[in-house]
Amino acid sequence: xxxxxxxxxxxxxxxxxxxxxxxxxxxxxxxxxxxxxxxxxxxxxxxxxxxxxxxxxxxxxxxxxxxxxxxxxxxxxxxxxxxxxxxxxxxxxxxxxxxxxxxxxxxxxxxxxxxxxxxxxxxxxxxxxxxxxxxxxxxxxxxxxxxxxxxxxxxxxxxxxxxxxxxxxxxxxxxxxxxxxxxxxxxxxxxxxxxxxxxxxxxxxxxxxxxxxxxxxxxxxxxxxxxxxxxxxxxxxxxxxxxxxxxxxxxxxxxxxxxxxxxxxxxxxxxxxxxxxxxxxxxxxxxxxxxxxxxxxxxxxxxxxxxxxxxxxxxxxxxxxxxxxxxxxxxxxxxxxxxxxxxxxxxxxxxxxxxxxxxxxxxxxxx
Numbered sequence: 001x002x003x004x005x006x007x008x009x010x011x012x013x014x015x016x017x018x019x020x021x022x023x024x025x026x027x028x029x030x031x032x033x034x035x036x037x038x039x040x041x042x043x044x045x046x047x048x049x050x051x052x053x054x055x056x057x058x059x060x061x062x063x064x065x066x067x068x069x070x071x072x073x074x075x076x077x078x079x080x081x082x083x084x085x086x087x088x089x090x091x092x093x094x095x096x097x098x099x100x101x102x103x104x105x106x107x108x109x110x111x112x113x114x115x116x117x118x119x120x121x122x123x124x125x126x127x128x129x130x131x132x133x134x135x136x137x138x139x140x141x142x143x144x145x146x147x148x149x150x151x152x153x154x155x156x157x158x159x160x161x162x163x164x165x166x167x168x169x170x171x172x173x174x175x176x177x178x179x180x181x182x183x184x185x186x187x188x189x190x191x192x193x194x195x196x197x198x199x200x201x202x203x204x205x206x207x208x209x210x211x212x213x214x215x216x217x218x219x220x221x222x223x224x225x226x227x228x229x230x231x232x233x234x235x236x237x238x239x240x241x242x243x244x245x246x247x248x249x250x251x252x253x254x255x256x257x258x259x260x261x262x263x264x265x266x267x268x269x270x271x272x273x274x275x276x277x278x279x280x281x282x283x284x285x286x287x288x289x290x291x292x293x294x295x296x297x298x299x300x301x302x303x304x305x306x307x308x309x310x311x312x313x314x315x316x317x318x319x320x321x322x323x324x325x326x327x328x329x330x331x332x333x334x335x336x337x338x339x340x341x342x343x344x345x346x347x348x349x350x351x352x353x354x355x356x357x358x359x360x361x362x363x364x365x366x367x
Contacts, residue, residue, distance in 0.1 A: 072352060073121040077114065077265055079272065081139035085163055087155060093139035094132040094163065098124025101192075101367055102164045103359075105131040106156060108174030108200075108346070112138025114269035115173070118261075118352035119359075126360055130168075132159050134179065136286065138269075142278035147286050149297050153182040160190045169193040169363050173348055174200050174321075182297065185305040193366045195311040195359060196329075198321045198345050203328060204300040257317045257344045258351070266349070303333040309366045310336045313358055315343035315350065337362060 075095065082095045095113045097120055105116045113120075113131035123129045133140035134152050145151075156179060160168050169192055170180035177199025184191040252262045273279060310333055316323040323340070330336045339358045343351045 072118050074265075075114065075117040075120045077117075077269065082113070085159070087135070087158060087162075090135055090143045090145075091141040092133065092135060092155070092159070094130055094159070095120060096128070096130050096163075097121065098127055098129045100127040101363065102128045102130065102166050102168040103363060104156065104160065104164060104168045104170050104180075105129065106134065106170065106172040106176035106180050107131070107138065108172075108176050110137065110270060111173075111176075112269055112273065114138070114265070115346070115349055117265065117269075117349070119348050119356055122352070122356040123359060127363065128164075130159070130164055132156070134176070136282045138273055142273070142276045142282045144278055144281060144285070147282075147289055149178065149182055149295065152179045153186060156180065156183040157187045157190055160187075167192045169195065169366070171195040171197070171359065172199060173197040173346060177201070178299075181299070181302050181306070184308055185302040188305075188307045191308055193309045193311070193363065194306070195313055195362065197313045197348055197355070198315050198318050200321070201299040201302070204298050254319060255345045256350050257315075257342070261349055299329065300332060303329065306333060308335075309362075311358075311362045312336060312338045313347060313355055314338070314340055315345060315347035316340050317342060318345040320345050 075097075081093045083093070085092045085094060093113065095116075103123060105113070105119065107113060107115045112133050116131045120129050120131055132155075135141060135143055135145075135155055136147055152175075156170070160166075167190060170184055172178070172180035172195075174197075177196040178201040180191075180194055181196060181199060181201065184194045252266070253259050256262050276282075310329075312326050312329060314321075314323060314326050326338055326340070330338065339354075339362075341347045341351050341354055348355045
């Protein structure tokens, strides 16, 4: 769901998740030194904090998890998950329903296959629908490995090869959107179309220059350990703060313009994976890696390599991803269709009826 937008993985300067920035931290935890953060890194940190908050919610009552919403069929919530696939000796969770041309759904940062709860049943009436949990999220293993954009790109590609076994349409929200675009750009033989729902990812910035810092003995033995300690302290504090129920509810209500689907099902599907013993360490590795490690993977470069039809299904009221991103992507890639919705960052769950209709029409047109 919430996607956290890793500046590299995500978006431009309109971050993906919450409006949680350094000012929310205790004064003693604010890292003011410019040596610690460049302007770009500060933007990444604000983005990840917002995403982290979205990705962790206090456990809610399960009594209403299967209650119908808006009369739409909903994927049954299963605490044990659905199907599992072994990938690189790690357990990956996925859901599959329906028959027909294949569609692969990829969630945002901190979410899971259950975030497609209202899309899977309807799309499965016409297509073979697969929803996969990215490694480190949802019901997939919280592997203690190094995470980056290419890990998830390769995971989706191998999922198509091993499980789908046919060229597929890829659909992704937020970080999942960046992931499917990265997959399609690098594995064109596996992808017949890409649909982005408020995808994260940054554009090229000709004015930005990577700062080269000399690795001196003092920096290696004193400064770097001190920097790493400060980062872990700040991220640990953000992790703790993200668990506060009042803040979580407030954030979710800001992300969804129509609050109807901010319910127990959504909350529990987000909080359940955080109970894993490795969840805290995985979040730290994800955030520390993305926040403080520059990346040259940009939307410009991926779109330049893309060779299949592209659909932008965009919630124009997204507080994290500006609608101007749509026009920028269109200017960079000609074969682009656009459907704008009066919704927030997660239109597939906030306005599932409209998203399902648009996806069915578009996918049918490119088959």
